[in-house]
Amino acid sequence: QKEVEQNSGPLSVPEGAIASLNCTYSDRGSQSFFWYRQYSGKSPELIMFIYSNGDKEDGRFTAQLNKASQYVSLLIRDSQPSDSATYLCAVNNDMRFGAGTRLTVKP
Amino acid sequence: NAGVTQTPKFRILKIGQSMTLQCTQDMNHNYMYWYRQDPGMGLKLIYYSVGAGITDKGEVPNGYNVSRSTTEDFPLRLELAAPSQTSVYFCASSSRDRGPDEQFFGPGTRLTVL
Numbered sequence: 001q002k003e004v005e006q007n008s009g010p011l012s013v014p015e016g017a018i019a020s021l022n023c024t025y026s027d028r029g030s031q032s033f034f035w036y037r038q039y040s041g042k043s044p045e046l047i048m049f050i051y052s053n054g055d056k057e058d059g060r061f062t063a064q065l066n067k068a069s070q071y072v073s074l075l076i077r078d079s080q081p082s083d084s085a086t087y088l089c090a091v092n093n094d095m096r097f098g099a100g101t102r103l104t105v106k107p
Numbered sequence: 108n109a110g111v112t113q114t115p116k117f118r119i120l121k122i123g124q125s126m127t128l129q130c131t132q133d134m135n136h137n138y139m140y141w142y143r144q145d146p147g148m149g150l151k152l153i154y155y156s157v158g159a160g161i162t163d164k165g166e167v168p169n170g171y172n173v174s175r176s177t178t179e180d181f182p183l184r185l186e187l188a189a190p191s192q193t194s195v196y197f198c199a200s201s202s203r204d205r206g207p208d209e210q211f212f213g214p215g216t217r218l219t220v221l
Contacts, residue, residue, distance in 0.1 A: 004149075032208065043197055043212035044150070088149055092208050095140060095165065097149035 002027045004091050006098035015107050019076040023089030023098055026070070033065060033072045034090040038100065044088055048074065079105040108133050111213035113198050119219045120188040128183040128216050130198030138201045139181040140165075140210065141173065143194040150197065156181055188220045 003026040013019045021035075032051050036044035050056045050063040050072065062075040076083055084105050089098040114129045132139065137158045142150040142165075152165030156175040170192060172184040181200075185192060195217050199210040 006149075034209075043215055044210075045212070046209045049209065090150075095152045095155065095210075097142075097151075099147070099149040 002091075002096060004089055004096045004098040006087075006089050006101050008101070010102040010104060012104045012106060013079050015079060015081060015105055017079050017105075019079045019083065019103055019105070021074040021076075021087050021089075021101050021103070023072045023074075024070055025072070025089075025091045025096075027091065028067075028070060030067075030070075030091045032092040033063070034092060035061075035063060035074045036088040036090060036097075038086045038088055040085070047087075076103075079103075081105050081107050110134065111198055111200055111211050113196075113213035113216050115216060116214065117217045119221060120185075121221060122188060122190065124188050125184070125186050126188070126218075128185070128196055128198075128218075130181045130183065130213060131179050132181075132198075132200040132211070132213075133179065134200060134202070134211065135178060136200035136202045136211075137178070138203055138208075139175065140199045140201075141171070141181070141183045142197045142199065143167065143192075144197060144215075145194050153183065153196075185218075190220050192218065193220045194218060 007022040034049045035047045038044040048063045060077045064073045086100040088100045111132045140155045141153040154173040156162045198213040201210045
């Protein structure tokens with residue numbers, strides 16, 4: 001059974017702090033990894049994707065991938081209250097999503 | 108562009124009834140998907156399509172059927188609705204012709220089966 005696991009939430013951080021969201025996957029052959037943000041009652045929207053080992057930065061967001069450890073993470077620097085949402089990790093070989101981690105950024 | 112549109116937004120069904128959830132995209136994407144999302148859970152893939160006339164099962168296909176007669180439309184059919192099918196249903200589309208396989212999601216249909 002192929003699985004995508006995310007760190008259980010909810011996660012609460014103060015405004016301006018770094019939020020760290022983690023995801024592990026079981027299919028060693030997975031090639032592409034996506035992070036989606038989902039506000040309450042809304043549909044998911046893509047934040048970042050990563051294919052290669054290492055870090056990928058986009059503004060305040062950094063995705064980290066370690067294929068040997070089957071681990072992908074998302075760091076949000078200078079967290080803002082508007083970042084409060086559920087973050088979904090997706091492994092795109094067979095479109096599997098994790099259960100999501102709910103993040104709350106407190107002013 | 109309207110992107111991905113879904114109808115209806117909300118629906119209440121009685122056990123045993125049937126219905127079709129509509130999904131249309133105007134981005135000329137070849138790939139389309141149907142997911143369900145139960146409360147506090149991630150998305151589970153029901154069916155997907157790689158192009159008109161081609162569909163395949165996802166992780167949770169039982170109790171559902173799909174068809175893809177055009178590039179734009181990908182309806183999801185529920186036969187003999189059951190309480191276990193109470194969920195939010197999202198349709199998505201993507202183009203794998205270039206760049207990352209970003210999925211664009213519709214606004215969702217909230218279905219309750221009583």
